[in-house]
Amino acid sequence: MYLSKLFIPITKDLPAEAKIKSHQLMLRTGMIKQSSAGIYSWLPLGFKVMKKIEQIVREEQNLIGAQEMLMPTIQSSEIWKESGRYDDYGEEMLRIKDRQGREILYGPTNEELITDVFRTSVKSYKLLPQLLYHIQWKFRDEIRPRFGVMRCKEFYMKDAYSFDLSDEDAKKSYNKMFYSYLKTFNRLDLKAIPMAADTGPIGGDLSHEFVILADTGESDIYADKNIFEIDLNRYKFDDSSLQKMREDFTKVYAVTDEKFKKEEFNKLVKKENQIITKGIEVGHIFYFSDKYSKPMNCLIDDKSGKKTSVKMGSYGIGVSRLVGAIIEAKYNNDIMKWPESIAPFKVVIIPSISKNNKENLEKAIKIYQELKKQNIDVLLDDVDENMSNKFKKHDLIGIPYQIIVGAKSDDDNFEFKEVNNTSQILSLDKIKSKLKN
């Protein structure tokens, strides 16, 4: 892609309405554009990052045997009355009347709807366990939307649901998701801490939130740094190993400010292991047993033929929120560097272009064509602008590698730079092999 063709409305001004750095960066680099309060369009750069995050989430869900489906955004109020949440949910639920006066709503979450799908589809224990998920837009009518995609009204979320015959089996499903979440955040190059959490309006008695570290996070985090020493590769994908994994994580001290007690922290965690930092919640998992299946009559025949309410959990990851959260974690000292797994492009070629000399641009085009042949996702900055402005712009766009075609390059060697590292002069072959790794 040539930068001059990319639909990327970059603005030089710091947008006044944006209070946090992810919101600022996303507006400045044309990743998003606000369409109304708390509602955004995702422009090509932002869209590409979000889709890559979505794909990693999807792959990790598939790997634990979860099946993808898709529930609609608009739901009938009927099922929410069955569960008893229609009146409880409060004003964040966007309630709508259709042209025939029927009460419908824009789903803020999908426990009721998935329970309705399940109760008409599965009747026998033989089909259990089941893990189903979808990735869909949801709506929360925030009274004061702010912080860009971090607290907006229309947001993109993966939510999964587990169905088991017994509480014991259900906890095995819970552990699989716990494992999948940690793997997902690893692939996004994030340091994620699972923390025992309150269940809020979803309900249930077992819940963890997954918090990633970011200096600018919304919650204060107090943890034992040993939590980062636990190696996921130690565990096998079987029930007892995954149970051990959850116990190992849960044993290490890690709490948000709500549960923090200073004496306890000092007693349980050695001074040199204490981490006090900030974090952002990017995932939340819940086990709530028959909280929905019971009132909604979602029954399964057990081995003896007796009907029993299916045992359920739900598991969310904020996909659009992650775009902002990753910026909060990775954008430091005015330089952004996207994790390679989700970078909008792998490498950008930045030629020094002047009115009377297009030689560097021609060289850059040749490199571009070479990299394209190797299926490397490359951006060519063919915009006629001085190098100092270009560098500032790419500090924000955050493509992890740069090839600079200017004074330091000759016919065969070019300046190659990994963001946040010093540059090297390398042959194109060396550059190619570095990028292929």
Add this chain to the structure above:
Amino acid sequence: MYLSKLFIPITKDLPAEAKIKSHQLMLRTGMIKQSSAGIYSWLPLGFKVMKKIEQIVREEQNLIGAQEMLMPTIQSSEIWKESGRYDDYGEEMLRIKDRQGREILYGPTNEELITDVFRTSVKSYKLLPQLLYHIQWKFRDEIRPRFGVMRCKEFYMKDAYSFDLSDEDAKKSYNKMFYSYLKTFNRLDLKAIPMAADTGPIGGDLSHEFVILADTGESDIYADKNIFEIDLNRYKFDDSSLQKMREDFTKVYAVTDEKFKKEEFNKLVKKENQIITKGIEVGHIFYFSDKYSKPMNCLIDDKSGKKTSVKMGSYGIGVSRLVGAIIEAKYNNDIMKWPESIAPFKVVIIPSISKNNKENLEKAIKIYQELKKQNIDVLLDDVDENMSNKFKKHDLIGIPYQIIVGAKSDDDNFEFKEVNNTSQILSLDKIKSKLKN
């Protein structure tokens, strides 16, 4: 995937509410489940097919240089008031008041929103032409939703928008989309006819709808069969060749009943070339110049520095609708066969299983593992059910190839069948090489 693990609630009964065959088939094979009138959940089988269609649409849009982005489902009424369509649109628009009493709506189409994105992003002719598209859920508050996903309320659509400096340039963008649509429908193994069309509430003076042939279609089609002789490969991807392509298509007689005149048909089309059949609209493209850009003040500096309203077109493909339309086109004589490009699985292994003999199942599992190693997307029907029921079920599910492990198979040779063809006894190697082609 093992069929016993797949979330696929198959029903034997013909659903009473389903009047057309795609709706019946989708309910019977558990592709969708109705959640409320005209609103569906997409279960794994249906979801997989829809995602494959979406991916083909996406690839063909990218190939003509269109850039993907994503607009939200919820829009503010303000921009619709600017264009003048807020009052005109009628009751199919789902109008909503948020908790603060602001008028919002669930987008039925996105001309206003994309114009708003564009006017704040692009100011100079240098950045033109631009083609932007998104694939997003839309809502139409149908008073009588029916025919399953063919006429429902919440539907999934690709809509693209073109931006040009002049009417002349804009028609080049129009031709690119025209070409992209024909290529897309070819890849979906559909016979699509472009037809000059009325513009309706979108507006403008140039419009084509793309209609695919299906015996059970909603419109009567009268056409010259020569329209299917036009070979897209004849045209190059340049402006003059694409203009020629559109003219070649437009020259051949093809109309729906609205424009049909018997005498004209008989005069213009030789008897032996006359096709009288039925069709389903699956795409619609519009050129409407400055219909939205003018009232919404979406201005571009031209070469002389003069401000001019950008010239726009819009281009829709009904992605969820296509799932139903393809079934209408391909499901005949109680047998469904998905086009290979979008089939939910490439091949299904059907072993004959009995209580006392699991030998065939074991063989089938070995074949399954072999095919998996070759990255072939295979379903294993491990359900304990008699062969006659299995065959009936797979006639509906529509996986294009079957490997039958039963009486006719020995240790090395198995019955291999392409749906709607006679079966052959083939070695596993031969089967593999057939499937890899």
